[in-house]
Amino acid sequence: MKAGVKRRTATPLFIGRFILLRFVVDHIAQHREQH
Structure with missing residues (x-):
């Protein structure tokens, strides 16, 4: 039971x-494009 819940x-x-x-x-990709 516990394994199923996990x-x-x-x-x-x-x-x-x-x-x-x-x-x-x-x-991060968008931030790099701006620079």
């Missing part, structure tokens, strides 16, 4: 982390 919470966390990483990379 899996359910880990997936959205992983997706959120991936989106955050994409956002940061995109922000």
Whole structure:
């Protein structure tokens, strides 16, 4: 049971982390273009 719950919470966390990483990379890319 605990393993299943861990899996359910880990997936959205992983997706959120991936989106955050994409956002940061995109922000850095835009900042570099301005300079």
